Structure formats: C-alpha cells, structure tokens
Amino acid sequence: MEAFKPLAFEVRYMLESALSSNYIVEYDLTAEVAEILCALEPLKASMILERIIWNHQRIWNLKDYLSMQAAKLKIPTKPRIAPDQCVYLRKVIVTPTTIHLQPPTIETSNRIIRKYLNVKDFFLRVEFSDEGRSRVWSKGSASNENTAIYNRIFAGLTRGIKIGNRTYEFLSFSASQLRENSAWFYCPEGGNPTIE
Incomplete structure (x- = not known):
C-alpha cells in the first residue's frame, strides 16, 4: 500500500x-x-x-x-544499547509456507558484525525450519518429504529475502550455523562487506 x-x-x-x-x-x-x-x-x-x-x-x-x-508514550524513547560483544539483530524464520519476522534480539557479535557495526541493520540472521519450527533433517533418501522446505531454502539463497524496500541476499554461514539450518544475509544497500 x-x-x-x-x-x-x-x-x-x-x-x-x-x-x-x-x-x-x-x-x-x-x-x-x-x-x-x-x-x-x-x-x-x-x-x-x-x-x-x-x-x-x-x-x-x-x-x-x-x-x-x-x-x-509521551516520554522520549531512547535507543536500546546492547552489552559489550553483543548487538541487536533482526532474525527471520523461513518455513515452507511463510516467513516469520522476529523483533530485533541480542545476539553475540562476530568478527564481521564488529567490523561493519555502522551497517549492522543491513545484516539479517535467517533460520530455515519446518512449519512446527523444528530443524530440517536430511534423511539421505529419495523421499520427497522435505521438498517444500528445500525449495524454499533454495529460493531464499538464490533470490534473496524481500522485507519492506530491502532485499537481503545470502552472505555466509559458519559450521555451527549450518548445523542450526541458519545463515547470514545482507542487504547490499548498506555497502559491500566481504568475507575474508
């Protein structure tokens, strides 16, 4: 609208x-x-x-x-300040049928976030799950049981995730994030961070 x-x-x-x-x-x-x-x-x-x-x-x-x-809310509102080594970040949970946007929460910052703290609002933590918000497991079989979530994951990784006037693109993941079915996405409007 x-x-x-x-x-x-x-x-x-x-x-x-x-x-x-x-x-x-x-x-x-x-x-x-x-x-x-x-x-x-x-x-x-x-x-x-x-x-x-x-x-x-x-x-x-x-x-x-x-x-x-x-x-x-007539009193002036102040921005929240995160503790040391932490930042407020947005998180999105992607399921086969929808995208659940979570309010900003405190996350432990990593080397990349600390380096690009001035554009931290352009980072997005994305988690992929089934409809019950359970982790997605590969059974290593030819089963089509998880096809919908795999298609959704592939679409998110290749086309990005659109929120408001921003499109977040896949940036990277760590070994622990891979186990948790999550990854970092970034909106290029914030500049060009590179993973070293």
Whole structure:
C-alpha cells in the first residue's frame, strides 16, 4: 500500500513482523493507520509494534490501539544499547509456507558484525525450519518429504529475502550455523562487506 512507503524501515519491519505472527491483519492496514505511524518518530512507532509481538497480543482494532499507545508514550524513547560483544539483530524464520519476522534480539557479535557495526541493520540472521519450527533433517533418501522446505531454502539463497524496500541476499554461514539450518544475509544497500 502506497501510504506505508514513507515509513522508516524499522517501522515497516515491525509492521511485517506483527503481520507474520498474526497479531494484526492486513485488513487493518488502512491509510489512517499509515498516517498515525508516519506521525510518530520511528523509534516510538517500532517500539509500539514490537510490544504487540512480545506481549503475544492480538489487536482487533489497530487504529485505536496505535492512537492509545501513542498518547501513552509521551516520554522520549531512547535507543536500546546492547552489552559489550553483543548487538541487536533482526532474525527471520523461513518455513515452507511463510516467513516469520522476529523483533530485533541480542545476539553475540562476530568478527564481521564488529567490523561493519555502522551497517549492522543491513545484516539479517535467517533460520530455515519446518512449519512446527523444528530443524530440517536430511534423511539421505529419495523421499520427497522435505521438498517444500528445500525449495524454499533454495529460493531464499538464490533470490534473496524481500522485507519492506530491502532485499537481503545470502552472505555466509559458519559450521555451527549450518548445523542450526541458519545463515547470514545482507542487504547490499548498506555497502559491500566481504568475507575474508
């Protein structure tokens, strides 16, 4: 919807996160909701949306909820600061049928993230799982049991993952991430980090 395009990426991300978790429905994404979100400072808007997710709260009237929360949050909001050797990063869980966007969480930083800390918001941790959010196991047989998830993994690795106005592309994985069915993705708009 055109009305949501002016929103800052972090707000659009949290909006899509609440949608992917079914705490809000697309029907509620009206021009009035976009207007309320655009009027708020991005940090405040994303914190309100993040609260919906952390509280596992289904919102039946998004417009009224946002208006009420915006009025409550009159105090200035401050960005969160992660402990040493940690960063707040976004994580996405890809299943055969959907993509679940997780709110930013504290992750232990690695050498690459520390080197490119100024563009950390362009990194994305991606985990591939089945619908029950269990790890995907290869049985080493000719079974077609996991074909849907394998196709989804292949599509994500080759075409990237689109979130808002960004497309995240496969960057790398470590041995431990490979065991966990996860990988790092990066949006090239943030510059060009290279893996050494």
